[in-house]
Amino acid sequence: MKSDSVLREEVVLQQKLMTAVELGSFKKDTKESKPPRSKTIKIYAKKVWLVAAVFVAAVLFSFIGYLFLRDTNSSGTDLYEAYFYEDPGLAVVMSSTDDYEFYDGMVSYKEGNYEEAITVWSNLSTSRVESDTLRYYQGVALMNLGKMEESATFLDLVVGDNESGFQAKASWYRALIHLRKDEIDLAIGLLENLLPEPRAEELLKELRKSP
Numbered sequence: 001m002k003s004d005s006v007l008r009e010e011v012v013l014q015q016k017l018m019t020a021v022e023l024g025s026f027k028k029d030t031k032e033s034k035p036p037r038s039k040t041i042k043i044y045a046k047k048v049w050l051v052a053a054v055f056v057a058a059v060l061f062s063f064i065g066y067l068f069l070r071d072t073n074s075s076g077t078d079l080y081e082a083y084f085y086e087d088p089g090l091a092v093v094m095s096s097t098d099d100y101e102f103y104d105g106m107v108s109y110k111e112g113n114y115e116e117a118i119t120v121w122s123n124l125s126t127s128r129v130e131s132d133t134l135r136y137y138q139g140v141a142l143m144n145l146g147k148m149e150e151s152a153t154f155l156d157l158v159v160g161d162n163e164s165g166f167q168a169k170a171s172w173y174r175a176l177i178h179l180r181k182d183e184i185d186l187a188i189g190l191l192e193n194l195l196p197e198p199r200a201e202e203l204l205k206e207l208r209k210s211p
Contacts, residue, residue, distance in 0.1 A: 074209075076178075076187070079203065080176050080180040086144050089106055089110045090106055090137075092110070099129055105117040105119075105137075106137070114142075114145050118138060118141050118142065122138070132164035132165070135155075136158045136169065136170055139151045142154065143173060151173075152174060152177050155174045158170035159171050159174050171190045171193060175191050175203075178190070188207055191207075
């Protein structure tokens with residue numbers, strides 16, 4: 001009987017030991033099978049930053065390319081903005097009683113009151129003021145107001161007048177109006193007639209760089 005009791009205790013002890021060994025092995029296996037959390041997070045963070053860096057680089061490269069193309073292939077409107085400047089107008093000689101209204105309008109023009117200048121000049125007869133002078137300044141005043149079609153009507157009359165001292169200036173501004181409308185070939189034709197005038201030569205070079 002006593003030997004049976006000892007044997008049972010021995011069996012129970014062996015079972016406990018086996019259970020303890022299995023439990024320890026399970027914990028170890030479980031611990032080893034879990035991926036290191038911090039390492040996974042670091043790898044993920046690195047991937048996120050890498051994707052973000054690639055995206056930013058792509059956007060930056062596209063923007064630089066846009067600027068390069070814009071600078072090397074300027075449109076007619078871009079060139080118009082770059083080369084347009086307002087005609088400063090004539091020196092005002094108020095002592096000239098015959099042309100008083102014209103110079104009164106010129107004062108308004110030089111002050112930037114283009115609408116008022118046009119109103120004054122529209123009431124003048126070309127028999128009292130040289131027609132090409134009046135038409136030219138009516139044209140550039142309208143151009144300064146952004147009224148390109150109306151401006152072109154007056155400037156074309158001066159461009160076609162081979163006796164006018166304003167023909168070259170009228171051709172320059174008429175070419176700019178063509179540029180603003182992207183009528184590149186028409187602008188080139190007028191500018192070629194102005195050579196070797198430096199501004200015309202420079203603008204022609206810019207136009208011929210464009211596709």
